[in-house]
Amino acid sequence: MPEHINHGRRRLLRAGSAAALAPLAGCGRASPWRFFTPQEAETVIALCEQIIPADQDPGATEAGVINYIDRHLTGHFRRLQPVYCRGLAELDRLCLQRHGRRFAHLKFEEQRLLLEGLTGELKAFFDLVIDHTMQGFYGDPRHGGNRDAISWRMLGVPLVPVRGREHYELSSGARQGGKT
């Protein structure tokens, strides 16, 4: 796992809330991620890389898309924690059933074919991961993904200009007459 996508913190509430909904082997164990267990993270990284694979330009892994998803599962997306727990467990269960290996350990082509054939709840879960991967890959680097504005460089779009704080009205001037 590349150094830059590691985070030092781990949300312990996960063990209490989400684990009850998704009986995962790894739930509650120490992990470098805010939300995912190391095993789940492996699966998520593989999923994201399928969605935006590396070629002449970096893919989702190098862009740190998992950072984005992991971070926001403890923030704006926290309501989706059980969806991820359940989805990732189900995906691995399906892979073990069909191939005897977890998703992350399948060959790239095997993964692709499996994802193309998903139906029902697992397909809905994958659709969600697609949305989040697009956000993490093309969105603003400040949210944890799109590391070093990799996708904007790929598209040939200029980066956000740095203009300095004086452009923002940080003084109380703009708020004159505000709440009294």
Place this chain on the structure above:
Amino acid sequence: MKHVNAVIVGAGAGGGIVAKELAEAGFSVVLLERGRWLTAYDCRKDDLRNQRTTVLGNGAGPDDERHPRVVVELDGRERIVRPSEPGYNNNAACVGGGTLTYGAMAWRFMEQDFRMRSTYGCPEGSTLEDWPISYADLEPYYEKAEYEIGVSGDVSPDPFHAPRRKPLPMPPLSPTREHEILKPAARRLGLHPFDIPMLRNSVPYNGRPACMRCRWCVGFVCEVNAKNGTQNTVIPKALATGNCELRTQCVAKEILVDARGRATGVTYFDANDRLQTQTADLVVVSCAAIESARLLLNSKSRLFPSGIGNRYDWVGRNLQGHSYCGAVGLFEQITYDDIGPGASIAICDFNHGNPGLRGGAMLANEFIRLPYQFIGRMPPTVPRWGKGHKDFMRQWYRRSIMVQGPVQEMPVFDARVQVDPKVKDYWGIPVARLSGRKHPHTLEICRYIADKAERWLKEAGAIYTWKRIPGPGLSGGQHQAGTCRMGNDPKTSVVDRYCRVHEMENVYVVDGSVHVTNGGFNPVLTIMAIAYWASAHIIQQWRGRRGRV
């Protein structure tokens, strides 16, 4: 709390202007706003959290935690939605309202837009009607909005525009690459392209600088304050008079009514969630179509058991926005120049006079599609993920143009805002409940307009095009309008021609709610013009009577 002449609920396009006009006329004014006074620092260039792309929340409010709504789907299912979720039909919650983050197109409606029923006749299942006022009534107030808030552009090449006395105060921004590709193509088709009027400084104006042409425009707070809204024009002027007090983070609960049926003021929850009462001689409701209707409906009393202005069950009816439709085209050459705001060229050839159709839409090139937004604008044939997706983005992101327009909707009586019987917001106030669908004729117009957009792109050299046509569901969003219809007959409308609620001596609704129809244009300049128009009337009516109560 000190009694004032006027309490205005909502510091957006309508309320901001009324506050300034009344304060300058010597009225004492309290302006209540549920959001905060945001600056560019609070809503930075963030592709995922702004007022247009809200996957990580609304950049300019409201917050997700305290402001739910109930949406009734076409199949009858109900769901509780949060402000950043699809279906909520959000506008904004901040000083300036939608004008803080809008795209800022500054259209005057055309003369026919004020008399749609007499021009076209009403289709079955619609409540299409004429306005009780005409374009000529509003013309001076359109001009006032253009000069006081500040509009750049040049509509002189548009032969369809309604008569006007003065040109726009600022020249257009310099053309973008898309503009230069689309303009000759439109001319070849016999159309009449011109520079979109925008509430955006193209040159320094009103003490603020010109647009710096960045790509984070629509949905964002302008970093250099070149986008003109009520927050940087009329509201500071209102405050400078010393007659207006702005109270932010104040959520209105209801309008109070006395035993004689007169409004006496407004109750609201302040920034510390304490219930407060502000008494006033008159009450102005300017919360945008959904929240204004909600406030009237939540103001129940013995004399008005179904809410203020709702004796004949018209409050909340005819909710409409715009049915945006158009086309996207792919080009061999690079069309992307990273010069904001993006939208720059328009035609009004298809607003009226389309065979067999009632009205139509202005067509313009779209604002810059940020990379993540482009995901939602890709042709249905492209793989949604994997190498196919990535190849497409790499190849075509900078070689696409999108043309679209806001189709004027046929109002539908059952497209409506109610207050939900069960669901309440953080403060215990019943929330808005949205239900209804578009009129089928609206969708017919969409298909026609999308065809025209596609033809324009093809003429411009697009090698592949696809159309975008909306679904049948309710529309509202930032262009929400219609829920407190203006009319002469109290049985079929909510407010009179001066925005005063029928049968209420001292309650006015001043925002898009009063629009009878919403034009084939972005509605904000009309909302502003009506705010000036209503203000002039209020001042005339109340000048001698202030302080009487």
